[in-house]
Amino acid sequence: MTDEQINNLKEALQFSPNNAVLRKMLADALFNLTRYNEAENEFKTLIETDASSSAKTGLAKCFYLLNKIEAAHILLDEILKNEPDHAEANFYFAKACFSKGDYKQAKQSYDFASGLNDDFEDLDFEQQINQKLRESGMAVANLTENLDENDEPFFADMEKPKINFSDVGGMDKVKEEIALKVIHPLTNPEIYKAFGKKIGGGIMLYGPPGCGKTHIARATAGEIKANFISVGISDVLDMWQGNSEKNLHSLFQKARNSTPCVLFFDEVDAMGASRSDMRSNSSRFLINQFLEEMDGVKHSNEGVLIMAATNSPWYVDAAFRRSGRFDRIIFVSPPDIKAREEILNIYLKDKPTDNIDVKAIVKNTEEFTGADMKALVDIAIESKLPESIKQNKVLPINTTDLKKAVSLVKSPTKEWFSSAKNYALYSNEGGQYDDILKYLNIKK
Ligand SMILES: Nc1ncnc2c1ncn2[C@@H]1O[C@H](COP(=O)(O)OP(=O)(O)OP(=O)(O)O)[C@@H](O)[C@H]1O
Ligand SMILES: [Mg+2]
Structure with a gap:
């Protein structure tokens, strides 16, 4: 667009200042002429009448190119909350994150944007991100392709807990179920085999925060003098696409190489959570990978006790709960x-x-x-x-x-129960949350 055309547009807008189509044309034209300051002003005016994501993305791009990184970051974050699949917003979000030094997020958003739309493939930028990730000591997907099976995943620590069941107050029923489901099969495998009971699967603990889910998982390991590996699912998810499966596999391998071992997944809801999540495709992939590892098809999980904890079992993907997986779901209530x-x-x-x-x-x-x-x-x-x-x-x-x-002390459980109650009343398939109703003294 020439200067003259721009002036014509401006003139037209004086007569109809609320004409969003014209305003957008002008803002885009200024942007394309790298007149970012002027474009910024036009986008700002535009947003007053048209708060669409394309107008906001325009403004965010101006912010970014004018080196107002923080403003760009915040605005893009907001756009992506409403529209996670917006390729251009993801692309500029990656750029803003890169400028802020958040290379992991930059990689993730860039991969996502370029996967959605080839126009956002930027090999130079990709290289820059990879370079930074290498410098900061993080593994880059294509560099770790030959990762040895026994290489340690860098986000999981292993310990031998010193606490056991005597350090856990109450929870008698939970202790009993854990003993029956995971401890006895481990200590008396012949008996279980003789009765044709398949050993395996896992226990999922759920309940309000602070009631001892993590604590009893650790104590379970201590009780049988096993190793304990605790890993937050968000740690696994945080790995960018392509590499998380590898990390998940090496995590299971680490447990298999250290039997007896309690492999504990904390906040497991994050894995099945929010389908509209930006990473939904990769998380679907990850769930399948997780289930494959858990089923122990290719590698035996003998001697590995798999436990998981969550505050929001209703967000956990149903596939996890199928028989042979987390088929024991135990409510960890506040202590009586x-x-x-x-x-x-x-x-x-x-x-x-x-x-x-x-x-x-x-x-x-x-x-x-x-x-x-x-x-x-x-x-x-x-x-x-x-x-x-x-x-x-x-x-x-x-x-x-x-x-x-x-x-x-102000206890946090009220809040948890107020939402848990709704799930137990209205989304209680197979009576899976009956324990919550029982605890609250609600009759079905
Ligand atoms: N039954 C219990 N016996 C002894 N200590 C407990 C018990 N429950 C909780 N605690 C103490 O409270 C701390 C917090 O509990 P824990 O982290 O296990 O809760 P959580 O259920 O995993 O909570 P969140 O859902 O927030 O992860 C524990 O480290 C432990 O010190
Ligand atoms: Mg916990």
Whole structure:
């Protein structure tokens, strides 16, 4: 477009300033002439009458090219929330992320954009990202193709937990189910085999935050002196497409090479979550890969106990719950009064205390989680520290300290139950969430 045509457009817009089509033409023309400052102004005006993603993307591109990276990043993020498949927005988002030094996200968004639309293939840019990823020590998909099977995935640590079931207060039913489902098959494989019981599958724990899901998974490993590998699914998903399957495989291999081993997947809901998710294709792929590894078709999972935890079982892909997989789904409820007493005693065990009336404290901790009970002890100890330092001696904590702490703790379970209740009432296929209703005393 020539200068003259641009002037004509501007003139026309003086007569009809709200004409979005004309405004868009003008903004695009200015952009193409690399007059980004002027284009920015036109896009801003345009958005007042037309808040479409194409107008917003135009503005975001101006921001980016004018080196207003933060503004571009925020705007693109917003566009992608509403329209995750917007190729151009993904492309510029990748650029903005790159400028901000978030190379992993840059790679992911770039791959996604170029996969959606060839126009956004930019080999120079791709090389730059890969270079940065290499420099920062992260594996790049095509570099790790020959990755040795036994190479360690870099996001998983292995430990031998020192805690066991005696460090877990309450949860008697959960302990029993874990014993039946995973511990006995491991310690008495002949008996299970003799009865023709297939060993394998896993346990999925669900419930409100802080009630001990992660804690009991770790204690399970300690109970049978097994290795423990804990991995957040979001860590796996965070790996960009193409490489996550490899990481998942080497993760399982690591567990298979370290039997007995508890392989624990935390926040497993993230894997099946939100279909409109930007990475939906790759996550579908990943789910299949996960199920294949879990089924142990190519490599035996003997001696590997697979456990998973989630706050939102309703988001977990149904394929996970099929028989032989996570076919035991266990509700980890907040501790009842007896369990709260036990938990408090566990955390007071090695602390300097003065005649504590545990029963009196626990009475006022309705709805507290295990984490809350632990917090009571932490808060009480903290309150004693300044005075102890001053007097240069250890002052034991007492009932009053703990009672004071009770008033400071705010439990998060109410919120969880208010949404869980809806799932249990209206999306309770096969009675899978009956335990929630039972806990809430709701009759079906
Ligand atoms: N039953 C319990 N016995 C002893 N300690 C507990 C118990 N429940 C929770 N805790 C303590 O609270 C902390 C937090 O619990 P944990 O991380 O296991 O909760 P979670 O259910 O996994 O929560 P989230 O859903 O947020 O991951 C644990 O590290 C542990 O110290
Ligand atoms: Mg947890």
